[in-house]
Amino acid sequence: MRILIAEDEPKTARYIERGLREEGYAVDLALDGNEALWLAETNPYDALILDIMMPGKDGLSIVRQLRRKSISTPVLFLTARTDIEDRVRGLDAGGDDYLVKPFSMTEVLARVRALLRRSRPEMASTLRVLDLELDLMSHAARRAEQEIELTPREFALLEFLMISSPKPVSKTAITEHVWNQSFDSQTNVVNVYIKYLRDKVDRPGLRPLIHTIRGVGFALRETA
Numbered sequence: 001m002r003i004l005i006a007e008d009e010p011k012t013a014r015y016i017e018r019g020l021r022e023e024g025y026a027v028d029l030a031l032d033g034n035e036a037l038w039l040a041e042t043n044p045y046d047a048l049i050l051d052i053m054m055p056g057k058d059g060l061s062i063v064r065q066l067r068r069k070s071i072s073t074p075v076l077f078l079t080a081r082t083d084i085e086d087r088v089r090g091l092d093a094g095g096d097d098y099l100v101k102p103f104s105m106t107e108v109l110a111r112v113r114a115l116l117r118r119s120r121p122e123m124a125s126t127l128r129v130l131d132l133e134l135d136l137m138s139h140a141a142r143r144a145e146q147e148i149e150l151t152p153r154e155f156a157l158l159e160f161l162m163i164s165s166p167k168p169v170s171k172t173a174i175t176e177h178v179w180n181q182s183f184d185s186q187t188n189v190v191n192v193y194i195k196y197l198r199d200k201v202d203r204p205g206l207r208p209l210i211h212t213i214r215g216v217g218f219a220l221r222e223t224a
Helices: 010-022 033-042 059-068 084-092 105-119 152-164 171-178 189-201
Strands: 002-006 026-030 047-051 075-079 097-100 126-129 132-135 140-143 146-148 210-213 217-220
Touching (some): 002 033, 010 026, 010 105, 026 033, 026 171, 033 059, 047 059, 059 084, 075 084, 075 105, 126 152, 132 152, 152 171, 152 189, 171 217, 189 210
Parallel strands (some): 047 075, 075 097
Antiparallel strands (some): 132 140, 210 217
């Protein structure tokens, strides 16, 4: 899952970024409203975390402009203001949730999970392909009733493959959703992480699920 954080206070921005990355999210940062709007219009984010008061365009203006362009990416607003009227303005502008500073990272993560669930009601909390299971709430993985230990990045990659299953996904799509915007798509890291997953998921004696689709990318499904 790829998330944009727009927050002009660097310490707060890095705090949220670190917490999301530790949970396996790919994260892009914008320190002003103009950059945030450009990124949100040009990248396929799964959620936006926007500070309301920023240099350039404010968070409310950004969301109004995105909604006029039919960009429906779910938005969590951040603000230091506690007035009910401010919250109402944020929701009326097209925001989906509202979090008042100061906040805990635990609450940010819970709000992001709720946004993603609401934006994808068809997606269950547990993903399954054959005998492979991925619990999105507990971040647990199992294959043939055996636990699989995954790093946050491996979990994010496996989640993206399972959500896309049985369709193949390209390396470009993987880098957009599993790594952030500064990732160099010419490196070999996607192949390296696919190998890590194969070693853990497609163990000896089990039917291979992770397939290389020549000229396309990778797919997680029962047959190649």
